[in-house]
Amino acid sequence: MKSLVDMDVRIKMACMAFFSIVVLKAGANGLIALSILCIALWGVARFKAIEIIRHFRMIVLLLAIVFLARAVTVSFFIGAAGRLISLDPKGAVEGAVICWRLVILTFLGIVWMSTTRPSGIRTAVEWFCRPFPGMHGKQVATMMGLVVRFLPVLLERARETSAAQQCRCIQNRRNPVYRTVKFAIPLLCRTLETADQLADAMEARCFRPENSRPLALKPGRSDWLALLGTTVLCALILVS
Amino acid sequence: MTPSGIPIIDVSHLSRRFPDGTLGIDDISFKIEKGEFVVVAGHNGCGKTTLFRHLNGLLAPDSGDVKIDGIPVSADILRARQMVGLVFQDADSQIVGETVYDDVAFGPENLCLDPAEVCRRVTSALIAVGMVHLSDQKPHRLSGGEKRRLAIAGILAMESQVLVLDEPFANLDYSGMLQVLSRITQLNRSGKTIILSTHDLDKTMGHAGRLILMKNGSILRDGRFENIIRDVACAGVKTPCACRMEALYG
Numbered sequence: 001m002k003s004l005v006d007m008d009v010r011i012k013m014a015c016m017a018f019f020s021i022v023v024l025k026a027g028a029n030g031l032i033a034l035s036i037l038c039i040a041l042w043g044v045a046r047f048k049a050i051e052i053i054r055h056f057r058m059i060v061l062l063l064a065i066v067f068l069a070r071a072v073t074v075s076f077f078i079g080a081a082g083r084l085i086s087l088d089p090k091g092a093v094e095g096a097v098i099c100w101r102l103v104i105l106t107f108l109g110i111v112w113m114s115t116t117r118p119s120g121i122r123t124a125v126e127w128f129c130r131p132f133p134g135m136h137g138k139q140v141a142t143m144m145g146l147v148v149r150f151l152p153v154l155l156e157r158a159r160e161t162s163a164a165q166q167c168r169c170i171q172n173r174r175n176p177v178y179r180t181v182k183f184a185i186p187l188l189c190r191t192l193e194t195a196d197q198l199a200d201a202m203e204a205r206c207f208r209p210e211n212s213r214p215l216a217l218k219p220g221r222s223d224w225l226a227l228l229g230t231t232v233l234c235a236l237i238l239v240s
Numbered sequence: 241m242t243p244s245g246i247p248i249i250d251v252s253h254l255s256r257r258f259p260d261g262t263l264g265i266d267d268i269s270f271k272i273e274k275g276e277f278v279v280v281a282g283h284n285g286c287g288k289t290t291l292f293r294h295l296n297g298l299l300a301p302d303s304g305d306v307k308i309d310g311i312p313v314s315a316d317i318l319r320a321r322q323m324v325g326l327v328f329q330d331a332d333s334q335i336v337g338e339t340v341y342d343d344v345a346f347g348p349e350n351l352c353l354d355p356a357e358v359c360r361r362v363t364s365a366l367i368a369v370g371m372v373h374l375s376d377q378k379p380h381r382l383s384g385g386e387k388r389r390l391a392i393a394g395i396l397a398m399e400s401q402v403l404v405l406d407e408p409f410a411n412l413d414y415s416g417m418l419q420v421l422s423r424i425t426q427l428n429r430s431g432k433t434i435i436l437s438t439h440d441l442d443k444t445m446g447h448a449g450r451l452i453l454m455k456n457g458s459i460l461r462d463g464r465f466e467n468i469i470r471d472v473a474c475a476g477v478k479t480p481c482a483c484r485m486e487a488l489y490g
Contacts, residue, residue, distance in 0.1 A: 206350040
């Protein structure tokens with residue numbers, strides 16, 4: 001776990017980007033190789049199975065929908081098999097492969113989020129933005145940091161707003177547009193107010209984007225080796 | 241802490257009207273000495289927050305001026321923001337760091353201090369508010385009282401001489417309120433000038449030396465706490481229980 005946490009964030013981000021691209025192009029062999037890598041990362045990161053299950057619980061429904069959308073064929077007319085809904089074996093294999101890819105991607109995302117501090121991500125984004133003229137890396141990085149910081153606050157506010165509306169029987173209104181508008185507008189107004197207050201609070205503490213100090217990044221030998229290994233593995237998967 | 245007799249804040253004929261034409265504050269003048277503990281009280285919308293935002297240049301006045309240690313805020317806003325630390329009412333919307341440590345370091349880093357000095361200031365501020373053991377904690381997991389203390393630590397790390405606290409006891413339970421109040425009084429004893437706004441004067445009785453009552457954007461009364469505490473109802477503020485008991489039972 002420590003080795004992944006201490007890894008240079010830029011190199012970790014590059015490795016994740018390579019794997020994410022390759023997983024979309026990989027065939028069965030490539031997916032097996034990537035799955036073995038995920039198991040190895042699981043061992044290194046020492047995740048508890050319960051944590052992984054908790055994270056995956058969120059996407060089980062999505063995976064089921066993706067699989068069913070590929071595997072099940074719905075006919076408007078009763079076909080030769082005499083059924084309205086039939087299972088397409090080729091589609092089922094395609095659906096399983098897509099789900100497999102999504103599982104690998106999600107797992108890589110969990111590894112990334114569990115082993116990288118938001119300040120590290122911010123610094124890496126700032127570094128990657130540097131060569132592009134007109135892209136204000138510091139501002140992009142600060143914005144990302146604030147989004148990460150404020151997500152729990154915004155989610156909590158959304159829960160509060162929803163609970164407050166349920167207390168006043170919003171569920172009796174069947175019109176989804178009405179319900180969405182009544183939920184989204186107050187939430188948006190509160191979010192904008194919070195953004196105003198945040199801007200004032202940052203200004204009160206002498207914030208200037210150019211003054212923010214990025215983390216010192218220094219890739220070590222193991223970081224370069226990890227990048228080399230990732231590049232070789234990705235190239236092999238793409239070629240095979 | 242006994243006031244030093246030297247004014248650190250000098251507000252002179254300060255007025256501000258909002259873009260919709262509402263009067264925010266109207267011709268306010270007062271001086272605050274180094275080491276004073278001042279409570280500003282008044283009904284909702286009487287102009288307390290607007291006044292506080294002028295003290296470190298977050299708002300610019302329509303007329304009048306604010307001097308911090310003899311220098312107008314408008315002449316050097318950065319200096320004013322270093323000297324006057326403002327703790328907002330909603331602690332959640334001013335905590336910007338991913339961890340407690342990162343949030344306290346935000347201000348010193350903006351002052352471009354070297355990392356060793358940032359670390360020293362952060363540690364000292366966290367010790368002052370009793371939160372060193374929570375350095376690596378995520379701010380959204382803190383209790384209300386801890387969040388308020390974190391907001392105070394963020395200001396202390398900038399080594400501000402004046403601490404302005406906007407409703408620091410709002411939405412806090414009894415233990416949270418005690419945590420915050422004891423830190424504020426300690427800071428005042430260590431020489432910091434404290435200005436705070438509150439509706440509930442019971443909490444600051446016996447600690448604050450001076451009370452400013454505001455009504456509709458103006459100063460209604462300004463004087464020693466014990467001299468005007470019985471007249472607070474005229475500013476739409478609840479008379480402290482102790483005063484009512486005294487009036488009832490003598």
